[in-house]
Amino acid sequence: MKRFKKRYIIGAIIVLFILPLSLIKIDKVVVSGNSWYNNEEIEALVFTKPLDRYFLYSFIKDKLSKKRNIPFIQEYKSVWRSPSTVEIVVYEKSILAAVRYMNLYMYFDKDGVVLESSSEKIDKIPVIEGLELSSIVLYNKLPVEDEYMFSRLVSLVQSLSNYNIFAERILIYSQNQVTLYIGDIEVHLGILNNIEEKIAVLNNIFPEISGQKGILYMNKYNNNESYTFEQKR
Numbered sequence: 001m002k003r004f005k006k007r008y009i010i011g012a013i014i015v016l017f018i019l020p021l022s023l024i025k026i027d028k029v030v031v032s033g034n035s036w037y038n039n040e041e042i043e044a045l046v047f048t049k050p051l052d053r054y055f056l057y058s059f060i061k062d063k064l065s066k067k068r069n070i071p072f073i074q075e076y077k078s079v080w081r082s083p084s085t086v087e088i089v090v091y092e093k094s095i096l097a098a099v100r101y102m103n104l105y106m107y108f109d110k111d112g113v114v115l116e117s118s119s120e121k122i123d124k125i126p127v128i129e130g131l132e133l134s135s136i137v138l139y140n141k142l143p144v145e146d147e148y149m150f151s152r153l154v155s156l157v158q159s160l161s162n163y164n165i166f167a168e169r170i171l172i173y174s175q176n177q178v179t180l181y182i183g184d185i186e187v188h189l190g191i192l193n194n195i196e197e198k199i200a201v202l203n204n205i206f207p208e209i210s211g212q213k214g215i216l217y218m219n220k221y222n223n224n225e226s227y228t229f230e231q232k233r
Contacts, residue, residue: 024054024055024056024083024084025053025054025055025084026047026053026054026055026058026083026084026085026086027084027085028081028084028085028086029043029047029085029086029087029088030081030085030086030087030088031043031087031088031090032087032088032089032090033089033090033091033092034090034092035092036072036073036092036095036122037070037072037073037090042076042088042090043088045068045070046068046076046078046088048068055083055084058078058086059080062078071116071118072092072093072095072107072115072116072122073090073091073092073093074091074092074093075091076088076089076090076091077089093107093109093115093116094109094110094115095107095108095109095115095116095122095125096108096109096110096154096157096158097125097126097127097128097157097170098121098122098125098126098127098128099127099128099129099131099133099136099142100127100129101117101133101136103119104117104118104119105117105118105119105120105121105122105127106136106138106142107122107125108142110154110158111141112141112142112144112150112154113139113140113141113142114136114137114138114139114140114141114142115139116138117138124166126157126160126166126167126168126169126170127168127169127170128153128169128170128172129169129170129171129172130171130172130173131144131172132145146176149176149192152176152192152193152195153170153172153178153192155195155196156170156178156189156192156195156199157170159195159196159199159200160180160199162199163199163200163202163203165182165199165202165203165206166182167180167181167182167187168181168182168183169181175191176191176192177189177190177191177219178190178191178192182206183210184212184213184214184232185209185210185212185213185214185215185216186214186215186216187202187215187216187218188215188216188217188218188219189218189219190218190219190220190221191219194221198218198221201218201221201227202216202218205227205229209229212231213231213232213233214229214230214231214232215229215230215232216228216229216230217229217230
């Protein structure tokens, strides 16, 4: 009888402790580390049903359940600031660029590993055209024939990113000639050499021609030769 009474008291204490926690609603969500999705989108992707908005349920689910797979997100974690406040820390995949394959955009990293596929074009990710690719498999490397050319292409995209220059399209054509499409401006870079130097020069030139429409010829640029800009109406 005493043992039963003791268990009843312990059970009552647990219920009295848990019940208030189960009723606490999460009223503040802070999101950090995100750029592909805005804060509201991340919040909606993590809290998918009404129960997720309650502290105890959400806390237990976060600790015991497998996190859902979110495109372009490597992982995310919940950091509880209080029972009513949680921070969602997002760790994104390192997407470098995309190629088109079978009506899909295939997004890959600096090593050429395909990380995501999507029917939608993601803003601020350049699309590379002209690569000869027989087949593409998710989570495998792009089957490029010329590894050196691809490494120079990676350097090009990284250099553009370092200077906050966004090329919507990067076209590769005969003998590894490259043209960038930046808004209404075509930049003919020529072959994939002296990439870092060319992009540094492009960064200096661009404020002068930004907002215009035309072709910037840098395909013959080197230490001795300059560039020309052909404006279009």
